[in-house]
Amino acid sequence: MSRHQAYRNYDYENDLDEYEGAGYSDDEEELSPDDRAQMVAGTTQVRIALGGDSSKVTTKQIEEALWHYYYDVEKSVTYLASKYITPKPAKTSAQKSNKSEGGFEGGFEIDHTSVTYRLTWKGIDDKHLERRPHLSLAGFFYDMPWLNIPDGRRTVFIEPYRPIGGLLGGSSSSGKMSKLQALAAARKKKAQDQRLENRKVQSPEKDAALETVKEPNKPISGILAARLGGREDEKPLPIQTKPQLKSTPDKATEYPDTVITQTSTSGVSTTTNPPFDPFDLAAPSAFAQTLLGPSTSWAAPVPRNQYPIPYMSLTSSVTDAFSEPSPDDVVLIAQSKAASTKKKVGSERKDEGAMDGIKAMKIDDTPLPKSKNLDVLSEFEKSRSKKNASFVVVGHVDAGKSTLMGRLLLDLGVVDQRTIQKYRKEAESIGKSSFALAWVLDQRSEERSRGVTIDIATNKFDTDATSFTILDAPGHRDFIPNMIAGASQADFAILVVDATTGAFEAGLKGQTREHSLLLRSMGVSRIIVAINKLDTVGWSRERFDEISQQVSGFLSATGFQLKNVSYIPVSGLHGDNLVNKSSDPASSWYNGNTLIAELESSEPMARALTKPLRMTISEVFRSPQSPLTISGRIDAGSLQAGDALLVQPSGEKAYVKSLELDSEPVDWGVAGQNVVIHLSNIDPIHVRVGDIVCDPKQPIACIDTFTVKVLAFDILMPMQVDVHRGRLHAAGQIVEIPALLDKVKGTVLKKKPKIIKPAGVARIVVRMSNKVPLEIGQRVVLRSGGQTVAAGLLE
Numbered sequence: 163m164s165r166h167q168a169y170r171n172y173d174y175e176n177d178l179d180e181y182e183g184a185g186y187s188d189d190e191e192e193l194s195p196d197d198r199a200q201m202v203a204g205t206t207q208v209r210i211a212l213g214g215d216s217s218k219v220t221t222k223q224i225e226e227a228l229w230h231y232y233y234d235v236e237k238s239v240t241y242l243a244s245k246y247i248t249p250k251p252a253k254t255s256a257q258k259s260n261k262s263e264g265g266f267e268g269g270f271e272i273d274h275t276s277v278t279y280r281l282t283w284k285g286i287d288d289k290h291l292e293r294r295p296h297l298s299l300a301g302f303f304y305d306m307p308w309l310n311i312p313d314g315r316r317t318v319f320i321e322p323y324r325p326i327g328g329l330l331g332g333s334s335s336s337g338k339m340s341k342l343q344a345l346a347a348a349r350k351k352k353a354q355d356q357r358l359e360n361r362k363v364q365s366p367e368k369d370a371a372l373e374t375v376k377e378p379n380k381p382i383s384g385i386l387a388a389r390l391g392g393r394e395d396e397k398p399l400p401i402q403t404k405p406q407l408k409s410t411p412d413k414a415t416e417y418p419d420t421v422i423t424q425t426s427t428s429g430v431s432t433t434t435n436p437p438f439d440p441f442d443l444a445a446p447s448a449f450a451q452t453l454l455g456p457s458t459s460w461a462a463p464v465p466r467n468q469y470p471i472p473y474m475s476l477t478s479s480v481t482d483a484f485s486e487p488s489p490d491d492v493v494l495i496a497q498s499k500a501a502s503t504k505k506k507v508g509s510e511r512k513d514e515g516a517m518d519g520i521k522a523m524k525i526d527d528t529p530l531p532k533s534k535n536l537d538v539l540s541e542f543e544k545s546r547s548k549k550n551a552s553f554v555v556v557g558h559v560d561a562g563k564s565t566l567m568g569r570l571l572l573d574l575g576v577v578d579q580r581t582i583q584k585y586r587k588e589a590e591s592i593g594k595s596s597f598a599l600a601w602v603l604d605q606r607s608e609e610r611s612r613g614v615t616i617d618i619a620t621n622k623f624d625t626d627a628t629s630f631t632i633l634d635a636p637g638h639r640d641f642i643p644n645m646i647a648g649a650s651q652a653d654f655a656i657l658v659v660d661a662t663t664g665a666f667e668a669g670l671k672g673q674t675r676e677h678s679l680l681l682r683s684m685g686v687s688r689i690i691v692a693i694n695k696l697d698t699v700g701w702s703r704e705r706f707d708e709i710s711q712q713v714s715g716f717l718s719a720t721g722f723q724l725k726n727v728s729y730i731p732v733s734g735l736h737g738d739n740l741v742n743k744s745s746d747p748a749s750s751w752y753n754g755n756t757l758i759a760e761l762e763s764s765e766p767m768a769r770a771l772t773k774p775l776r777m778t779i780s781e782v783f784r785s786p787q788s789p790l791t792i793s794g795r796i797d798a799g800s801l802q803a804g805d806a807l808l809v810q811p812s813g814e815k816a817y818v819k820s821l822e823l824d825s826e827p828v829d830w831g832v833a834g835q836n837v838v839i840h841l842s843n844i845d846p847i848h849v850r851v852g853d854i855v856c857d858p859k860q861p862i863a864c865i866d867t868f869t870v871k872v873l874a875f876d877i878l879m880p881m882q883v884d885v886h887r888g889r890l891h892a893a894g895q896i897v898e899i900p901a902l903l904d905k906v907k908g909t910v911l912k913k914k915p916k917i918i919k920p921a922g923v924a925r926i927v928v929r930m931s932n933k934v935p936l937e938i939g940q941r942v943v944l945r946s947g948g949q950t951v952a953a954g955l956l957e
């Protein structure tokens with residue numbers, strides 16, 4: 163075993179035995195082969211390093227130096243040179259006495275641990291090196307960090323304060339005093355008198371006790387003895403270092419145990435807080451003796467210092483901050499007082515504070531809006547002249563969705579040419595002139611500067627038969643949650659596909675496919691596929707057919723019925739086949755519908771008019787009509803002005819002050835309509851985007867665990883997921899997979915599978931972090947790590 167292995171496998175027992183065996187052994191231990199080889203090599207190197215002086219040292223001396231320096235040639239050479247070749251002149255006695263104050267000598271003398279080095283390095287200096295060439299305990303701990311603790315950081319063990327007084331159960335103030343007590347009391351009094359006398363003759367700043375302690379080598383035992391009622395001339399305690407005294411009164415809290423000398427108005431200094439409680443240095447433990455030598459060598463003084471308790475140095479401003487109840491406490495106290503006062507209604511109200519509490523509580527005295535008590539459904543039947551339909555525009559990023567819609571609105575006259583010209587100029591100024599039409603929908607400055615749609619943009623237009631709401635969705639994968647929100651409000655969809663070479667293929671792998679899956683998951687069954695940018699491929703019919711076929715393939719695989727899917731070749735930029743037929747001769751092969759004709763022929767979904775009211779909040783804002791206005795699509799049921807509403811999950815009640823449809827004030831709204839509702843009698847903090855507004859008599863429940871039948875788009879297993887329903891996005895976890903289901907029949911194929919593969923249908927249990935408003939029949943999308951992993955219906 164090499165010496166370094168021995169170092170690691172150090173056996174204390176051996177050394178303890180050796181020590182207890184009265185001293186070091188003179189017998190040399192045999193070196194291991196490894197050590198022997200290192201010793202030979204080291205000796206050679208040392209001799210080379212010493213050069214001509216090499217003859218002044220013996221091989222034995224070199225080996226011993228190498229042994230002690232763990233074969234460190236450089237250190238060995240330094241030692242040998244200083245010891246044998248150019249030894250330092252002998253120290254003066256003064257220098258010797260200061261040895262413990264610090265300084266290396268020849269690399270062996272280290273300050274402040276004289277005890278240790280007395281055993282070890284002194285041994286190297288003179289005899290021990292000669293006698294003890296093997297590993298010593300003291301040498302073993304040489305340069306250990308705990309031996310190098312600076313004086314100022316050493317801790318001091320302070321004996322607990324011993325109360326001064328009579329015998330147990332007795333008291334010197336009552337009853338008869340024992341002789342011993344009388345003697346102690348007399349000594350104490352004498353000592354106190356003596357101390358006062360001393361102080362009177364000294365200046366106030368130079369307190370006797372302080373002065374005594376300040377003297378580096380003057381024992382403090384006199385003070386301690388006096389405090390204990392003992393004699394000042396008692397044997398001094400072996401304390402040599404002085405404590406750090408603070409004489410500034412405001413530092414008292416910082417060093418609570420330190421002597422603080424204050425001068426009273428009478429000019430007499432008084433000492434508060436005992437500087438030290440008496441204690442004796444404990445004898446070293448058996449273990450310490452083993453390590454560091456017999457107790458006689460443990461005479462080194464331990465520097466004394468004291469450390470304040472954490473936080474004791476807090477300034478009064480900080481501590482004052484907690485001297486009174488916190489603002490929260492004030493509110494809670496007021497509320498509890500108010501509650502207790504409420505209980506006393508009709509009886510005596512003695513507590514004036516409770517009255518204040520009630521006054522502090524804000525009472526909403528807004529009068530409730532009046533209701534016309536209309537039969538909304540019959541009103542709707544009577545008034546129905548146009549269909550209402552919402553469609554979402556989806557597709558891969560940059561497929562041209564916003565441009566297509568901008569052009570559609572321009573061609574329909576919803577947006578005028580001047581506005582487009584203005585957008586074009588502005589877009590040109592930032593180098594994005596091709597996005598001018600997209601700016602009709604992309605209104606945010608960030609969307610315009612980046613040329614990317616971020617959130618759902620809504621717009622409206624009317625045809626003869628239908629009132630349409632456009633939901634322009636972002637194509638970028640980072641904004642899929644917003645796309646989901648749009649799809650959840652749509653009756654049908656326009657899937658925009660970029661026909662440019664390579665772009666379609668990229669989109670098919672990207673959001674063209676994912677958006678299609680999501681549409682199906684959200685219950686959208688009607689899709690118009692707008693094969694866009696055909697101008698870039700010369701209106702190639704082959705390209706159109708190729709894309710149509712591929713899209714048909716994956717749409718039918720996704721679950722769409724092909725009779726509900728139609729394909730239109732378009733150019734959003736040039737307005738071909740949107741409202742007007744393309745005038746480009748290259749497109750003459752197409753005889754089908756324009757986009758607008760396809761939209762008009764699309765039937766909106768059946769409305770759940772008679773179901774309880776449900777509306778997902780898409781926007782919350784302040785308007786001239788109300789400080790709290792919300793907008794969204796009524797998913798089910800109906801409402802009218804004056805109705806009471808329940809907002810979930812806050813559970814707060816609100817009232818419909820008034821409402822608008824297509825920017826016109828109306829008295830009522832029904833499922834399928836996108837309405838703006840001005841609320842009253844509710845604090846805005848209870849209303850958020852994604853919340854559900856419902857009928858207070860038939861409220862939607864807030865749940866944290868639900869079972870959902872899903873189609874897996876990715877591998878499913880117990881895992882963290884984000885749950886999306888409309889604008890609601892919440893964190894959840896798949897906690898259980900009760901069954902793998904047959905895709906067509908829905909029967910159980912396997913119970914409790916560990917995982918579900920992509921395209922599998924399964925029943926899973928999801929637990930949410932918080933309660934959210936969800937109910938049977940709603941569609942949810944599950945996403946994980948930025949990917950859509952599943953979607954399905956709550957069971």
Ligand SMILES: Nc1nc2c(ncn2[C@@H]2O[C@H](COP(=O)(O)OP(=O)(O)OP(=O)(O)O)[C@@H](O)[C@H]2O)c(=O)[nH]1
Nearest residue numbers: 559560561562563564565596614615637733734735
């Ligand atoms: N040549 C040609 N370019 C088009 C056509 N439609 C759109 N573009 C261009 O395609 C780029 C992207 O158009 P956008 O309308 O912003 O695309 P988008 O799909 O809305 O983009 P995101 O919403 O961000 O996903 C713009 O530079 C448009 O000018 C088209 O029919 N022909």
